[in-house]
Amino acid sequence: MDVGVGIVGYGLMAKAHTFGYRNASAFGSLAAKPKVVAMSGRNPVALAAAAALYGVPDTTSDWRTLLDRDDVDVIDICTPPGTHAEIAIAAAAAGKAVICEKPLAASFADALAATRAVEDSGVANAVGFNYRRLPALALLQRLIADGRIGRVLTWHATWYTDEFADPEIPFDWRFDLAMGASTFADLGSHLIDLALTQVGPVDAVSAQTQTTIAERSGQAVTVPESCSALLRFASGASGVIDLARNAVGRPCDFVVDVSGTEGSLRFDYARLNELWFSHIDDDPELYGPRRIRAEHTTHPYSANWWPIGQGVGYGSSFVNQVVAWFAEWPPKTWDPDFAQGTRVQAICDAMERSSLSDHWEQVPTFDLNPANKL
Numbered sequence: 142m143d144v145g146v147g148i149v150g151y152g153l154m155a156k157a158h159t160f161g162y163r164n165a166s167a168f169g170s171l172a173a174k175p176k177v178v179a180m181s182g183r184n185p186v187a188l189a190a191a192a193a194l195y196g197v198p199d200t201t202s203d204w205r206t207l208l209d210r211d212d213v214d215v216i217d218i219c220t221p222p223g224t225h226a227e228i229a230i231a232a233a234a235a236g237k238a239v240i241c242e243k244p245l246a247a248s249f250a251d252a253l254a255a256t257r258a259v260e261d262s263g264v265a266n267a268v269g270f271n272y273r274r275l276p277a278l279a280l281l282q283r284l285i286a287d288g289r290i291g292r293v294l295t296w297h298a299t300w301y302t303d304e305f306a307d308p309e310i311p312f313d314w315r316f317d318l319a320m321g322a323s324t325f326a327d328l329g330s331h332l333i334d335l336a337l338t339q340v341g342p343v344d345a346v347s348a349q350t351q352t353t354i355a356e357r358s359g360q361a362v363t364v365p366e367s368c369s370a371l372l373r374f375a376s377g378a379s380g381v382i383d384l385a386r387n388a389v390g391r392p393c394d395f396v397v398d399v400s401g402t403e404g405s406l407r408f409d410y411a412r413l414n415e416l417w418f419s420h421i422d423d424d425p426e427l428y429g430p431r432r433i434r435a436e437h438t439t440h441p442y443s444a445n446w447w448p449i450g451q452g453v454g455y456g457s458s459f460v461n462q463v464v465a466w467f468a469e470w471p472p473k474t475w476d477p478d479f480a481q482g483t484r485v486q487a488i489c490d491a492m493e494r495s496s497l498s499d500h501w502e503q504v505p506t507f508d509l510n511p512a513n514k515l
């Protein structure tokens with residue numbers, strides 16, 4: 142059975158998502174095969190070129206027309222964060238399942254509105270936190286859940302990129318807070334999703350930001366390039382997130398370090414098929430972290446992939462999320478859903494407030510359909 146997907150946007154994420162849809166059936170057992178039937182965009186020439194490149198058979202200049210099509214069952218939102226809530230709310234009203242790239246919205250209020258819309262309509266909904274689908278990060282989460290490092294004491298993550306380092310990069314949506322969302326939300330949302338799934342809820346945060354290039358192409362930049370935050374988890378664990386988009390020569394340097402009462406774990410995106418693990422009972426003669434290759438058939442997302450030692454990459458995370466979402470059809474619930482995306486956004490909201498108030502800020506709580514609670 143084919144399930145029709147309409148993609149909104151034709152940029153980098155539309156390319157990653159079409160890659161996922163095209164390849165998923167080779168790497169998992171699907172109850173329904175997603176087929177991208179159309180893609181929307183405002184520039185017809187660029188849209189047609191992207192559609193030819195990604196193998197999408199039809200295009201439209203208005204995303205709203207995707208909602209009227211009977212052959213579209215799923216709306217997949219691959220546009221800037223400031224557009225997500227409006228499109229998701231309209232898709233839910235049209236009865237379509239909705240997949241939305243991270244962050245769910247540019248603000249907590251918009252994320253909550255989108256979540257309430259999908260809950261009211263009863264449509265399946267998912268957010269593209271694809272990094273949790275990398276085998277090593279999924280294994281890290283499982284090892285913590287299985288108690289392999291005891292009780293988590295500290296959780297640290299850094300993400301350094303150089304996407305904003307060159308002052309000559311012209312202004313685009315990523316430099317506009319209302320459209321691109323804060324750096325806490327844009328880069329940080331992936332890490333906050335990992336923090337929530339690995340350590341649990343966050344109660345309060347203390348954050349700071351730094352803007353060094355205030356103007357591009359004559360337009361004011363409203364998104365700080367770098368920012369950091371302390372996190373107080375409900376469990377008592379403490380956390381740190383450090384983000385920079387102006388780190389020269391650092392393309393996607395992302396590291397997660399977790400220490401517990403009985404062990405520690407480390408993930409480094411530069412070696413994304415590996416995990417470093419130490420346990421308190423390790424033989425003192427072999428003192429130091431051991432390198433796990435997270436590709437054994439017993440590891441998450443590994444059984445259907447390449448033979449051990451060949452490794453996977455960024456694209457695999459998009460394949461894995463499609464496999465997870467289309468393993469049953471029609472879907473009962475998708476994971477991570479909009480409620481989880483809103484929980485991430487609540488933390489971003491507290492970080493943004495804290496960076497302005499210079500105080501610790503509580504993470505806002507909100508009411509959800511009980512079935513959607515994490």
Ligand SMILES: NC(=O)c1ccc[n+]([C@@H]2O[C@H](COP(=O)([O-])OP(=O)(O)OC[C@H]3O[C@@H](n4cnc5c(N)ncnc54)[C@H](O)[C@@H]3O)[C@@H](O)[C@H]2O)c1
Pocket residue numbers: 149150151152153154155182183184219220221222224242243244269270271314327
């Ligand atoms: N999961 C990941 O690894 C990852 C990586 C990069 C980006 N993202 C997220 O994916 C989303 C899209 O990012 P991207 O890198 O594909 O961006 P992009 O700039 O490559 O593509 C954005 C698309 O949206 C369209 N667009 C731009 N402004 C618009 C507007 N105002 N209204 C409607 N359409 C508009 C563009 O024409 C383009 O088709 C963002 O939410 C971003 O945070 C996720």
